[in-house]
Amino acid sequence: MPRPVDTSSAGRRRAPEARPQQILDAAFHEFGERGLASTRLDDIARRAGVAKGTIYLYFPNKEALFEEMVRTTLIEAITVAEQAQSAYENDSIESFIRELAAWWWKFLRTERVTTIHRLALAELHHFPELMQFFADEVIARGRRLVAGIIACGVERGEFRPIDPQLAARMYSAIWLTHSTWAAGRQFDPTLGSDEQLLAEMLDFYLGAIKR
Amino acid sequence: MPRPVDTSSAGRRRAPEARPQQILDAAFHEFGERGLASTRLDDIARRAGVAKGTIYLYFPNKEALFEEMVRTTLIEAITVAEQAQSAYENDSIESFIRELAAWWWKFLRTERVTTIHRLALAELHHFPELMQFFADEVIARGRRLVAGIIACGVERGEFRPIDPQLAARMYSAIWLTHSTWAAGRQFDPTLGSDEQLLAEMLDFYLGAIKR
Amino acid sequence: MPRPVDTSSAGRRRAPEARPQQILDAAFHEFGERGLASTRLDDIARRAGVAKGTIYLYFPNKEALFEEMVRTTLIEAITVAEQAQSAYENDSIESFIRELAAWWWKFLRTERVTTIHRLALAELHHFPELMQFFADEVIARGRRLVAGIIACGVERGEFRPIDPQLAARMYSAIWLTHSTWAAGRQFDPTLGSDEQLLAEMLDFYLGAIKR
Amino acid sequence: MPRPVDTSSAGRRRAPEARPQQILDAAFHEFGERGLASTRLDDIARRAGVAKGTIYLYFPNKEALFEEMVRTTLIEAITVAEQAQSAYENDSIESFIRELAAWWWKFLRTERVTTIHRLALAELHHFPELMQFFADEVIARGRRLVAGIIACGVERGEFRPIDPQLAARMYSAIWLTHSTWAAGRQFDPTLGSDEQLLAEMLDFYLGAIKR
DNA sequence: CATGAATGAGAATTCATTCAT
DNA sequence: AATGAATGAATTCTCATTCAT
16 A cells, blocks of 8 residues: 655646646657657656646546547647638639648648657557548548539639549648658758748649649 | 578578578568567567577667668668669650559559558657668659659650659659558548559649640 | 434435445445455445545545444444343253354344455454454354353253353354355355255254253 | 666576476465465565566466465365375274364464465455365365265264264364464464364364264 | 545566576 | 576556645
């Protein structure tokens, strides 16, 4: 039986309702830095400023913590996608795509998304439902959004008669990969700035689908 | 003429010079299945048909084993790239790109490469020199090869005046991403067969660069 | 006239003076099911319908709770013994022993006593004063009672001149062991019903001491 | 990944085939002293003079260790019973019972058996198959042996026509309980020496079954 | 009185690494 | 060269106990 401990310092009960988020934030940081397997709960606890046991009050185990962390971030991604969709204005399709692409690119280059992207690539593999969730709610949804826009452009005669699904896939492929590369710029000095990359991608992509 | 050696069975003490490769093969299998952290040296030893201690005769530790495993696979990738380059024939550039793309796509869809790709995405992060090696010897080199071909096509007037480096990057982005997706087809049932995907990629890509 | 209080439901804040008993009852149930070490205070609290901290208002720690629980049950045992003693009537000694034995047997087969017996055997070891208390106030006292009766029977010439202390010990040995066995009847299908067992014990025991 | 450790001292590989028994002996001691739940594997390892991990080379977990320990002791008990049976000589039944009882009593008063007896009473509960094993191979078997002897005595007219099974049960009850009590003599100073107790039990028991 | 969130010492279990044989 | 028994640091998860509210 554990012996009583002096816990008089370190004020307890600071904003208890913030605890889960506090822990998730810490987890985000640590997982992002070391990956799932090498991150110790101790580290997360220390960074969150809580005791190790506290984590278990809110998450049944390490993996659940990871899952929740990913889930909330993915949900943020969906939210952004939806806002982008609803911001749709009646302009030329090309200019809309440019706008959307810029938005999306900025989002992808966010630290949080960079982290989650790497984690997802690395570990989502071991979490089939999360993977499915990601595939359905983020990838498919985003693709549907882009496909809708492309279809519209094709209809209007702005773009050549390309399969919108295919075009959407190419869009994802280009943007996602460049995001990864941009995150590891140190390893590839030939890469231009984020703005340049965006311009290049837009150029290439629009060139491929415009009439 | 040297006789081929049977390394398939866990034959003891036969062909001692094959030991390292035997171990690497086993490591490949196990790492590919469980990732770096969750793979136990015991498993690798068992699969390689050697004792755990034997691994340490050839590799100083688990990570070195992983590094070596990745390194040899990457070198295989380079070799393939070089063969592709040397297979260069005096045909139309488009047809050469089609040929190269098919070759490359087939290689990417190889189990070994699928595995290494996933591992690389997941863990290369922790091995900066490996990452650099990968960036320099595989990515850059492959890109140079493609860029050279594109430049040639531009020169000949087959392609529009696009930056060859950029075009090469797009090429990689599209092929690599599709390879990842194709490996997780279960999560995205809208994806066509490998052949269809290849055709679609070629269509899109050539459409973007052809005059 | 005081109104009875409903403590069956987990009613909050009602009948605060019943709190300790409420907790002890819960402890009884949980300790009986899982033993001392594997019972979590959380479980006891939940079953008692109080918060975990509340337990500490009444008991300084888990072991004290266990002690108190055992103590009260043992005291109940003493009380029963005393009632038996005071119920002493001027009949034949044999018939009195039969009556007492039946009473005692019924008490031993009680769930509460079965539980306490198992717990005592298992853990009393670690609580020397409890063990002493048990030895003095239950075993010795019960033995004295039986010895007195036997002595009386010997005096009257009903029984053969046996050492009353010894006879009392044999009495305890037989009844206690059979109680344990009866509690684990599943493991010994040759055992008869409780009534049969009682009859057999009485037969054997009286046969051993009667003239 | 754990760091390498200096293990140059503390000679490894001392009599490797003795390891399991060495560990079991240590487990015996520690479990006997503290019970299953409160015994730490660390303690067992320390007492066995091996590292904690070594235990896991031979036993999958703590409970398996306990089981094996109990099992081997119970098997020892069976062996003793069998030897007793085979030592059966053609003398008077009473003298044989006296001999057997003495033997059995000595065995029961053994430290190893005292320990196992307490443990069994305390924890066997949580190990149904062990309990069944105990019931079948020790209790039932011993009982059968005794019952056979009693039956023989009844046949010969040495004993009164008592049910041999019942008599065997009473025999067990008396001997086992007295063994427990003798082990806790400190709590009951009225108890005589082991020899006295044996004589008393024999007296009482034979008095109950003799003609 | 009562609560229950927070604590952190512990304990079981794992596994990379060593080294006597 | 090869073995595999042995090691023990490291890590996850548990739960008795405390204390601010």
